[in-house]
Amino acid sequence: xxxxxxxxxxxxxxxxxxxxxxxxxxxxxxxxxxxxxxxxxxxxxxxxxxxxxxxxxxxxxxxxxxxxxxxxxxxxxxxxxxxxxxxxxxxxxxxxxxxxxxxxxxxxxxxxxxxxxxxxxxxxxxxxxxxxxxxxxxxxxxxxxxxxxxxxxxxxxxxxxxxxxxxxxxxxxxxxxxxxxxxxxxxxxxxxxxxxxxxxxxxxxxxxxxxxxxxxxxxxxxxxxxxxxxxxxxxxxxxxxxxxxxxxxxxxxxxxxxxxxxxxxxxxxxxxxxxxxxxxxxxxxxxxxxxxxxxxxxxxxxxx
Amino acid sequence: xxxxxxxxxxxxxxxxxxxxxxxxxxxxxxxxxxxxxxxxxxxxxxxxxxxxxxxxxxxxxxxxxxxxxxxxxxxxxxxxxxxxxxxxxxxxxxxxxxxxxxxxxxxxxxxxxxxxxxxxxxxxxxxxxxxxxxxxxxxxxxxxxxxxxxxxxxxxxxxxxxxxxxxxxxxxxxxxxxxxxxxxxxxxxxxxxxxxxxxxxxxxxxxxxxxxxxxxxxxxxxxxxxxxxxxxxxxxxxxxxxxxxxxxxxxxxxxxxxxxxxxxxxxxxxxxxxxxxxxxxxxxxxxxxxxxxxxxxxxxxxxxxxxxxxxxxxxxxxxxxxxxxxxxxxxxxxxxxxxxxxxxxxxxxxxxxxxxxxxxxxxxxxxxxxxxxxxxxxxxxxxxxxxxxxxxxxxxxxxxxxxxxxxxxxxxxxxxxxxxxxxxxxxxxxxxxxxxxxxxxxxxxxxxxxxxxxxxxxxxxxxxxxxxxxxxxxxxxxxxxxxxxxxxxxxxxxxxxxxxxxxxxxxxxxxxxxxxxxxxxxxxxxxxxxxxxxxxxxxxxxxxxxxxxxxxxxxxxxxxxx
Numbered sequence: 001x002x003x004x005x006x007x008x009x010x011x012x013x014x015x016x017x018x019x020x021x022x023x024x025x026x027x028x029x030x031x032x033x034x035x036x037x038x039x040x041x042x043x044x045x046x047x048x049x050x051x052x053x054x055x056x057x058x059x060x061x062x063x064x065x066x067x068x069x070x071x072x073x074x075x076x077x078x079x080x081x082x083x084x085x086x087x088x089x090x091x092x093x094x095x096x097x098x099x100x101x102x103x104x105x106x107x108x109x110x111x112x113x114x115x116x117x118x119x120x121x122x123x124x125x126x127x128x129x130x131x132x133x134x135x136x137x138x139x140x141x142x143x144x145x146x147x148x149x150x151x152x153x154x155x156x157x158x159x160x161x162x163x164x165x166x167x168x169x170x171x172x173x174x175x176x177x178x179x180x181x182x183x184x185x186x187x188x189x190x191x192x193x194x195x196x197x198x199x200x201x202x203x204x205x206x207x208x209x210x211x212x213x214x215x216x217x218x219x220x221x222x223x224x225x226x227x228x229x230x231x232x233x234x235x236x237x238x239x240x241x242x243x244x245x246x247x248x249x250x251x252x253x254x255x256x257x258x259x260x261x262x263x264x265x266x267x268x269x270x271x272x273x274x275x276x277x278x279x280x281x282x283x284x285x286x287x288x289x290x291x292x293x294x295x296x297x298x299x300x301x302x303x304x
Numbered sequence: 305x306x307x308x309x310x311x312x313x314x315x316x317x318x319x320x321x322x323x324x325x326x327x328x329x330x331x332x333x334x335x336x337x338x339x340x341x342x343x344x345x346x347x348x349x350x351x352x353x354x355x356x357x358x359x360x361x362x363x364x365x366x367x368x369x370x371x372x373x374x375x376x377x378x379x380x381x382x383x384x385x386x387x388x389x390x391x392x393x394x395x396x397x398x399x400x401x402x403x404x405x406x407x408x409x410x411x412x413x414x415x416x417x418x419x420x421x422x423x424x425x426x427x428x429x430x431x432x433x434x435x436x437x438x439x440x441x442x443x444x445x446x447x448x449x450x451x452x453x454x455x456x457x458x459x460x461x462x463x464x465x466x467x468x469x470x471x472x473x474x475x476x477x478x479x480x481x482x483x484x485x486x487x488x489x490x491x492x493x494x495x496x497x498x499x500x501x502x503x504x505x506x507x508x509x510x511x512x513x514x515x516x517x518x519x520x521x522x523x524x525x526x527x528x529x530x531x532x533x534x535x536x537x538x539x540x541x542x543x544x545x546x547x548x549x550x551x552x553x554x555x556x557x558x559x560x561x562x563x564x565x566x567x568x569x570x571x572x573x574x575x576x577x578x579x580x581x582x583x584x585x586x587x588x589x590x591x592x593x594x595x596x597x598x599x600x601x602x603x604x605x606x607x608x609x610x611x612x613x614x615x616x617x618x619x620x621x622x623x624x625x626x627x628x629x630x631x632x633x634x635x636x637x638x639x640x641x642x643x644x645x646x647x648x649x650x651x652x653x654x655x656x657x658x659x660x661x662x663x664x665x666x667x668x669x670x671x672x673x674x675x676x677x678x679x680x681x682x683x684x685x686x687x688x689x690x691x692x693x694x695x696x697x698x699x700x701x702x703x704x705x706x707x708x709x710x711x712x713x714x715x716x717x718x719x720x721x722x723x724x725x726x727x728x729x730x731x732x733x734x735x736x737x738x739x740x741x742x743x744x745x746x747x748x749x750x751x752x753x754x755x756x757x758x759x760x761x762x763x764x765x766x767x768x769x770x771x772x773x774x775x776x777x778x779x780x781x782x783x784x785x786x787x788x789x790x791x792x793x794x795x796x797x798x799x800x801x802x803x804x805x806x807x808x809x810x811x812x813x814x815x816x817x818x819x820x821x822x823x824x825x826x827x828x829x830x831x832x833x834x835x836x837x838x839x840x841x842x843x844x845x846x847x848x849x850x851x852x853x854x855x856x857x858x859x860x861x862x863x864x865x866x
Contacts, residue, residue: 030759042692049686053679060675063650064668073590073657078814081591081656083845090651091595091644098643102636102682109686110629116688119625187456188555190620190695194761197692203556203622204456205549221770225620225695225763227450229457230376233766269376279375282445283462303770 016058024051033304035195035220035241037213038116042197045112049105118198120146120179120209146179146209151189151202154231154266156222157291165254168262169297170222170239172214173247182208185288190225193239195304201226214241219303230284231266238303254295261289262296333427335419336828340426341405342726344397345719347429351393352712354437356788358386363750363784366777371768379767380448381440381469387451388436388473392480395573395711397429400487402576402718403515405726407491409819410509412500412837414829417493425486432479439472447473450765452562453533455547455555459540466541474537481530488522491515500818502837502852509817509841510593510600514579517603518572521610525565525572532561556622563614571610574674574706575603577714578645581667584717585649587815588664589656592842595648602641609638619687620694628687635685642678646671661813662736666717669744673709677702680755695765698758704751708787713743716794723801724808728824731805735797742790749783816843816850 027050031043147170148159158170172178182191182202189202191210198212224235242250266287329339330346362382365373374382404422408415416422439446444463447453447470461468495516499508535546536558545551547558586593593599615623615631649671658664680702684690693699716739723731753776758764762773769777811820822830836852843850 030756032759032761042688045686045689046683046692049683049689053683057675057679060646060650061672063654064672067653067656067658068660068668071654071656071658073659077657079590079657080845081589083592083843084594084651084655085592085842086595086598087651091598091648094647095640095644098640102639105682105686106633106636109632109688112686112688113625113629113632117625118691187460188454190763192695192761192763194692199620199691199694201621203549205554206622208622221761223761223763227454227457227695227765229460230380230448232380233371233376233763233768236770278373278378280378280445282375282377282381282448283443284377285460285462 012062013059016055016062019058020051020054023054024048027051031197032194033216033218033220035193035214035216035218036197037215038118039195039197040215041112041115045108048108052101052105116198116212118200118210118212120181120211143179146181149180149182149191149202149210151182151184151191151224151228151235152288153186153229153285154224154235154287155262155264155291156224156235156237157293160251163251163255165251165295166259166291166293167254167295167297168237168264168291168293169295169301170237171247171250171295172239172241173244174214174217174241176244177211177213180210182210187228188226189228189235190223192223192225193220194223195220196239199225214239217241217243219301221303231269231287234265234269237297238301250295257294259292259294260296262291262293263298264290265299333423335415335423337404337408337416337419337422338726338826338830340422341401341403343426344401344404344429347433348394348398348401351389351433352398353791355386355389355394356791358382358389360784360788362386363781365767366769367781369769369771369774369777374767376767377445377448380450380765381446383765384447384450384473385436385440388447388477390707391451391569391573392477393429393433393436395707396480396484397426398715399518399573399576400425400484400491402580402715403487403491403519406722406819407494407512407515408498409725409822409826409830410512410817411495411498411503412818412831412835413494413498414831414834416490417498418490421486421490425483425490428479428483428486432476432483435472435479436476439469439476442467442469442472445469452559452566453536454562455536455539455553455558456549458536459548461540471537471540474533474540478530478533478537481526481533484522485526488519488526491519492523500835500837506597506600507837507840508600509579510582510596510603511576511579513600514575514577514582514603517607518575520604520607521568521572521575524611525568528561529565529569532558532565535561556618559618559621560614563617564611567614567617568607568610570703570706571606573711575606577670577711578603580714580718580721581649581671582645583817584663584667584721585652586842586844587721587813588659588661588667589653590659590844591652591656592844592846593648594651595644596840596842599645599648602644605641606638609634609641613638616685616687616690619690632685632687636682639678639682639685646675646678661720662731662733662740663717663720665737665740666713666720666743669740670710670713670717673705673713673747677705677709680705693758695763696758697754697762697764700764701751701754701758704747704754708747708751713747716740716743719798721813722819723798724812725819725824725826727802727805728808729801729805730808730812731797731801735793739790739793739797742786742793746783746787746790750780750787751783753777753780753783817841818850821851821854 024047027047028043034040145161150157158167184202184204191202192199196212200210218241220239222237222239267290270287330343365379449458458470495512538544539546539548545553547553547555549555582593613635615627616635619628720736757773757776762769808824810824818835838852839848839850
């Protein structure tokens with residue numbers, strides 16, 4: 001390789017790097033709002049992986065495109081290309097590159113996961129009743145009891161044990177560690193708040209401790225992320241992150257409201273006439289009745 | 305060849321090709337591996353069209369946010385059957401078809417090791433295909449629990465009937481497993497025992513290496529899936545409690561059984577397509593496969609690693625943190641042998657004398673789509689990022705770039721490349737290129753928008769969604785309809801070329817390989833004289849002969865005599 005080739009290749013590599021760094025910065029804008037401490041960590045990781053990924057993608061596709069455009073055989077050229085069967089040095093290099101990249105990405109991912117620590121402290125032993133008992137014995141007095149999250153076909157219900165409030169909307173104070181205890185009464189569900197970048201399957205027969213820290217006030221979507229049957233898509237509600245004062249205010253207001261049935265898409269759809277063009281009358285699991293709660297949210301509530 | 309020795313063999317000891325040498329043989333219990341290969345491919349493609357039609361109805365539903373085109377139960381049945389058909393009725397049989405047709409020709413064998421077993425394995429495919437389609441017509445409709453059939457949803461059975469969509473689904477999947485195991489035993493034995501004299505392991509074409517690696521996965525993985533399916537069927541029908549939590553079972557245990565096979569199954573699907581890339585690129589770049597031995601061995605390394613990565617499907621499931629971290633690292637390790645292959649293909653193409661036939665275009669398209677899918681795949685291996693996009697459209701986008709981008713494009717590359725060999729006719733390049741352009745645009749329009757949707761938090765398997773997701777969904781739906789249209793020029797090309805295309809020579813691409821030394825289409829039992837192999841494959845640019853003898857010579861002389 002002469003000097004001009006080396007300089008040319010180095011120039012292309014720098015160009016590739018600059019474009020990749022720019023794409024990596026764009027990656028932040030492809031995500032929902034950053035509403036939790038975890039979301040900042042995950043977005044940094046995603047931006048890092050997008051930068052590396054773009055570098056490799058553009059490098060390989062660029063090489064292929066060059067070959068396709070400029071290394072075509074002439075129409076009547078029936079000769080073969082150079083009989084190069086391999087190159088040990090090159091093969092060692094391109095085995096080493098993915099190994100190094102993988103260890104790099106793996107380490108950054110490990111550190112990210114470690115800093116998120118979204119599974120509750122008891123989760124290494126994690127099975128049903130023993131966990132619940134251990135939690136009551138071990139947790140320090142100052143920590144508030146975790147909010148119970150009940151998933152069912154097809155509704156979300158949140159129970160604040162200290163105030164004995166039930167709600168179909170999850171209210172959380174900003175900048176405080178949110179501690180939840182997830183349980184399901186029927187099938188698998190998934191607790192997923194895109195703005196928080198956290199997700200955990202809710203497994204019937206288990207109580208799973210789950211935690212994260214909201215950092216931005218607002219109204220965000222909570223979706224069922226593990227397929228749960230007929231009305232799976234409709235099984236969503238909102239999470240409201242608010243200041244400590246507003247949160248306390250909400251708790252006080254909600255405690256004063258007497259329980260009423262909340263609006264529930266699945267239950268209402270099941271009980272009304274079919275509206276779709278193609279309904280073959282296939283039988284479905286009957287939705288659980290609308291939850292009876294102190295604070296009932298509506299499907300028409302706004303969210304970000 | 306004289307007829308005398310044949311009269312000494314008792315009838316039925318040697319399998320007979322069966323029906324006459326015309327189109328009827330494709331509807332018979334033929335034991336000719338080439339007939340069975342084409343039977344597999346054509347039947348699988350018909351199911352591919354049906355699975356695609358279901359997808360287009362789904363995209364019709366998803367073009368608007370509300371659940372309005374089909375009832376939610378119908379939508380859930382559609383995505384369940386779409387996934388099941390595309391995997392069990394399209395990719396597995398299609399790849400078995402390619403392996404059946406090509407492996408004996410490529411290793412210099414007259415047929416597969418067990419020709420009757422081969423035919424029996426094929427004829428199970430229409431049987432479980434009919435069972436699967438029939439489940440649309442039982443009360444309550446087909447299975448609506450997704451192709452994973454996770455309990456407890458898969459155990460709910462709202463109709464209360466013993467014969468229901470879910471039990472038929474489980475029966476079909478179990479039969480599919482049996483058929484695949486029969487195929488795997490046959491293919492592995494054939495590759496081990498029936499290579500032509502002189503064909504050591506490192507003189508065997510890369511496609512055979514990938515098929516061997518893939519079929520070994522079938523042998524160790526399928527028992528786990530079949531066991532899981534049988535336990536689920538018992539839970540569903542006779543009330544055992546393996547996975548039903550209300551009776552003391554563990555639903556997460558099922559996920560381990562399921563993914564222990566179903567993740568490696570992805571490599572069963574992609575490995576032979578890697579083999580197709582390794583065969584196609586050298587021919588149209590006129591260069592040897594770069595680093596052939598490393599490429600060959602990396603297939604087996606992928607097979608080994610594929611068995612220890614399954615929990616990456618369960619990062620958001622009921623799994624402890626240590627398990628998530630362990631499987632994150634093992635999953636990322638797979639990118640090393642895969643990366644080696646990608647770089648080797650690029651180096652094969654680089655500096656060659658490229659000829660962009662339709663087969664080469666699909667090969668290049670498949671490679672680029674696989675590169676993209678591989679990069680999003682490494683992102684998904686990273687547990688903290690996966691926890692955000694797990695079960696969202698990001699995953700759907702990722703695996704459609706693998707399956708539709710790489711596997712379907714690779715399939716088309718294979719079909720265009722070997723079409724002259726299979727039929728003795730040339731296809732129309734113009735129609736082929738139109739097919740390529742429509743497929744490439746359609747699939748990117750369909751599957752690229754799924755990535756931003758997933759990042760924004762749209763879950764997969766939803767019949768309705770929040771209005772903010774509408775924009776990208778409209779694009780994806782238009783892409784899906786275009787992808788549906790793109791199959792028309794292909795079907796037209798294949799049928800008209802086969803019926804009245806220009807006759808192909810034995811080796812129209814001037815390719816190096818045993819299959820190109822015999823007539824197009826190859827005669828029954830392929831080789832008049834078993835070839836003796838002298839050199840490694842892909843000797844482009846060097847003058848070494850591939851074989852010591854010309855396997856067509858005696859046939860040619862016999863033909864001229866008669």
